[in-house]
Amino acid sequence: QVQVAESGGGLVQTGGSLALSCSASGNNFAFTHGGWFRQAPGSQREFVAQITRAGTINYEDSVKGRFTISRDSAKNTMYLRMNSLKPEDTAVYYCYQNAGLNIYWGQGTQVTVSP
Numbered sequence: 001q002v003q004v005a006e007s008g009g010g011l012v013q014t015g016g017s018l019a020l021s022c023s024a025s026g027n028n029f030a031f032t033h034g035g036w037f038r039q040a041p042g043s044q045r046e047f048v049a050q051i052t053r054a055g056t057i058n059y060e061d062s063v064k065g066r067f068t069i070s071r072d073s074a075k076n077t078m079y080l081r082m083n084s085l086k087p088e089d090t091a092v093y094y095c096y097q098n099a100g101l102n103i104y105w106g107q108g109t110q111v112t113v114s115p
Contacts, residue, residue: 002026002104006095009109016113017083022095022106024076034097035069036080038111040090048093049080062088085113 008020022034035050035058049069050058057069068081078095092108 002029002099002102004095004097004104004106006093006106006109009093009111011112011114012085013114014086016085017081018085018111020080020082020093020095020109020111022078022080022097024097024104026076029076029097030099031071031073031076032098032100034071034078034095036078036093036095038089038091038093039108043091045094051078082111085111087113087115089113 003025004022006020006022008018010018012018031053033050033052036048037045038048039045047060048063049067051069051071059067066084071078090111090113092110094108095106097104
């Protein structure tokens with residue numbers, strides 16, 4: 001059975017950096033696309049970044065130029081490098097990976113940016 005798990009969250013000061021990882025377990029994982037959403041307290045979950053199997057990448061406007069999404073297909077792992085972090089980036093970050101008609105979500109990792 002496929003399971004997805006995030007790691008790498010933590011507390012950082014404004015202007016700092018964090019790197020998140022999202023690993024999917026299971027053999028012959030037929031990845032189609034995946035990415036990251038985030039949810040701040042009292043807010044709806046919002047799109048952050050997406051990457052396809054072919055390497056096409058999309059970002060939410062507020063993170064363009066600061067965040068970088070990538071994927072290692074051999075490891076079934078996605079990454080989100082976050083630079084120049086702002087307090088507005090504080091949220092629980094959730095990764096997802098799609099394989100065909102199935103979508104798999106991680107349990108989330110907390111990112112807190114102090115002013």
